[in-house]
Amino acid sequence: MTIERTGPDFMPARSDCVRSRRSIAAALLAAALLAGCQTMTTPAVDMTNVDPATAAPANIESLTAVIRQNPNDANAYNVRGAAYGLAGMYKEATADFEAALRLDPSFGQAYANRALILRRQGKLRDALADYNRAIQADPGYAPAYVARGNIYRQEGRADLALADYNTAISINPTDAQAFYNRGLANQALNQHQTAVEDFTTAIGISPGAAEPYNSRGVSYLALGDPKSALDDITESLRRDNRSFQAWANQGLAYEQLGDRQKAFTAFSRALTVNANYQIAVDGARRTSATRA
Template identity: 50%
Template sequence: MNAISVERRTALRGFALTAALLSGLALAGCQTAPTGEFNNIDKAQGSTENISSLSAVIQRNPQDPEAYNVRGSAYGRGGQYQAALKDFDTAIQLNPNFYQAYSNRALIQRFLGNQEAALADYNRSIQINSNYDAAYIGRGNLYRKAGRTTEAFNDFQKAIQLDTTDARAYHNRGLIYQSQGQHKFAIEDFSTAISLAPDAAEPYNGRGLSYLAMNDEDNAFSDFNMAIKLDGKNAEAWANQALIYERRGDKVRASKSYREAVHLDPTYQPAKDGLSRTSSATAS
């Protein structure tokens, strides 16, 4: 099984793009990954009905490590992290070389804040199978959140060299390029991520920020609009759309978009600042 896709947006805010001043306005950029990791959680995979059917499979064959790994993934998608850990533990006990289960358990450990345990599991997964792209991507995100940018970049690079079709590798490498001001490379990576995961909002939002940094306002605006279309609850995309309106002098629309961003995330400072700047336009 592939690494479970259970990253929540709130768990991904640790890699915010530093605000850049463009035309006197702060670039509203808080990048989320997509941590797979930027796809929406498939709640159906963790539904009571699905868990019950998977449990029935385990009852019929309690010595099958794959069955525990699958159910653990379903528990993870449903947010039942302790139950997921227990199943991954069992899968590994039954098959100590089950590298997918190590990688899956590492992701759950990350959610629970057990970073050292997560790193140990990713390392073990890679030790067993040095060509397992999901483990490199997961470990890269762990390094990235810890500020170990070079190691994170190397892991994403390794996954890409392995010809991964996982959009996370390109998206996350793009975030690193972006944070270093290498926007042309970032745009290339975000574009590849979009081609691999066209329904994910985050690569569009990320690419829009790099377009904006290069003063390509039209393409930036198009990407922010697409991010909103794909995920209407993406506060960062709403704030970035508002920034374009503000740069164009349309404070009424800017204020409405900033207001929506604040509604979605009352703690998002760029949206709060933007709303403060433009709210007078809609006062009447």
């Protein structure tokens, strides 16, 4: 019986602090108008913390106005690049991050943002090189360690991934992403009790996120505790009922508990989202013949 692990990335629920920055573009524009030709002091932005609404065309236009008034401000290019990246405009995003780096070659967040674009394009070697540059430029920038660790984990180098997640956590002990991804690395090493502890910490920091519940459920299944697994996976589905992985994992939990009818229903729900998901296909086939 195969247990599905969750994907490589985790986006925690938006905090009240992030909600208060709903329009980064508008804030930057206001800062530019107040500062005139002076250098803006708006904090740098990494793509994982940008409100998706910033990618709206009107906000991108506002960011372009900021750049016109502040053509030597590296952060303005970085923020617009993040907006382009969220909009899927990778060529434009890369151009902006490169402009930011020409203006400030030690801009760690711009290297990390460019690396994320490269990673989304499947250019893992180039992305890894940019994360290395981000860390060299700013050794205290925790998101770069998490992101580099994700590449290491994707490549099967869980030991290097763990080292990066540990560093990120030492820099920021409230980084839910770091704890979540460290849990995934521990899963890959079959250290499921340690993984449960990491997912529990991630849940405590970001209780609205679905992924840590599903992943903790996976580890409970591996530890032979299908009841706890079912509780966690069901909690995950309350937050995201379009996760075919979670539906399939719920099916596995019900199957371990001996309720094949509910298992079949869960596998079937997974297949309504992704009809080619092999774990759900196999699970539905195993449980269909035994339904009442």
